[in-house]
Amino acid sequence: MLRLFGHSKNYSWGSPDAIPRFIGTEPTDEPLAELWFGAHSSGPTLTDDESSLSEHIARDVDGTLGPDVAQRFSHRLPYLVKLLAPASAVSLQVHPNATYAAAGYAAEQREQVEAANRTFSDAFHKPEMLFAVTPFEGLIGFRDLEAIQATLARFTHPALRPAADLIRRSPADLKEAFGYLSRLGRDDVAGIVQESSRVGSSHDDSVAGISALAAQYPGDPGVVASVLLDRVVLAPGDAAFVPSGVVHSYRSGLAVEVMANSDNVFRAGLTRKRVSLPQVLDNLLTDPPRVFRAPGDGTASYDIDPGTPEFAISHIWVDGDHRTLPAFGPKLVLCLNGEVSLVSRSGEIVLTRGRAAFIPHADGAVSTQGAGSVIVVRTPAARDLPHEGGSR
Structure with missing residues (x-):
């Protein structure tokens, strides 16, 4: 290790x-x-x-x-x-x-x-x-089309009309609408930002986001394109x-x-x-x-496997007991809380919050001890993937 x-x-x-x-x-x-x-x-x-x-x-x-x-x-x-x-x-x-x-x-x-x-x-x-x-x-990703349309309908600025028309025409045109908004000039961006304060944001997070982003990136068309995206x-x-x-x-x-x-x-x-x-x-x-929501009160151990060949992750709580990490492949362990020991045939490493260790495949199974939580990152075996084989 x-x-x-x-x-x-x-x-x-x-x-x-x-x-x-x-x-x-x-x-x-x-x-x-x-x-x-x-x-x-x-x-x-x-x-x-x-x-x-x-x-x-x-x-x-x-x-x-x-x-x-x-x-x-x-x-x-x-x-x-x-x-x-x-x-x-x-x-x-x-x-x-x-x-x-x-x-x-x-x-x-x-x-x-x-x-x-x-x-x-x-x-x-x-x-x-x-x-x-x-x-x-x-x-992250795009909002529901109806929600986007409702937001755009609250504005009168003419630069937003082509995007609204594209989205009304077809869901497939959402990509084109994003491209259009991402090319807006500084004057149009400034006008839309100014109008957003009049439109109000009490019931629309995307409108509130316009003002916040404009303060960080004045004149950037991404400020306006953000109204298409989902706040997570x-x-x-x-x-x-x-x-x-x-x-x-x-x-x-x-x-x-x-x-x-x-x-x-x-x-x-x-x-x-x-x-x-x-x-x-x-x-x-x-x-x-x-989005994957944590089970229970946040102190549970659970796996998150998105189906990509490169990685899956596990959130593991250690509370005095001995847990064994999978023997297959290279693993990277990052401590989130407490103090957790990793024990393998090659020795022992003690991790505290924010500290990380790499476990080579040759170390085989590794046991955890102590009291705390860790993130374990691993590569799934080819046989465990939805479609066998790797990807670059």
Whole structure:
């Protein structure tokens, strides 16, 4: 087993104190948006001996990943785990599907596109799962069509009429309506924001969201496009699955984010970075969010398996008893509360809140002891998937 030391990402939208408070360190003046645990080149995670997790995997692929996972995922760790702490809205974005990512990355490699100008960070898709540690809020997927129509009908601004007409015409035109709103000019955005205060928001969260987002990203068309999206509120222990292609923007709270091992992001708005709207629309799905509510009082152990080949997660409470983690494949364990010991044939690691460990396939079954809760991230065996086989 390997103790992991997360890789910090100081993006401007991050909270300066949510992650430091959680892991027990002093905040700095910089926002700490994400803490990565994994083996992606954009955020290499270090281990006890100051080498990276990627280096450990490369030295013994079958021992760390197991032959099945190594073969299915081209000798790569299939997943990436992050602590995520937005203080303001994360960019309105989608992730590419597997075929699109592989083709786009290969084309940029052939054309020798400079790193600063690349659209693709790697050749892989990025479905992801959010597990709320504190109350967490975001925009995920599209709202019910009738709800969208009711919101747009409250406005008189002419720039909204084409979107309303598209949505009335056909549910399939929701994608086109999103594209249209995401291209609005600053003057139209400003006019709609101004009208939103007159329209009022007491019974419409999407209208309230316009003013809040406009304060963070003035003139950004994503402010208006957000009215199409579903506001999702997660209580601690709840989770939301976001497949590749589902548009989303996370807004506040602290969560564990588990995803396929990729850093591909296409932005549609709510950002000061480059917008890639053609790529967004090429991959956009109009699916609603998939939300998993925690059972009972939040102290239950339970599994969340979204059916994606790269990962499934388990929330495990340890209360003096011995629990055994599955022996198959590589596992990453992140402690959420208390103090939990992991015991395997290779030794013992004690985890406290915010600390993580990697369990290689070769360690086999691992028992947990102590008092607290952990998130366990694992890769399902091919035989346990809805359709046997892996995916990139």
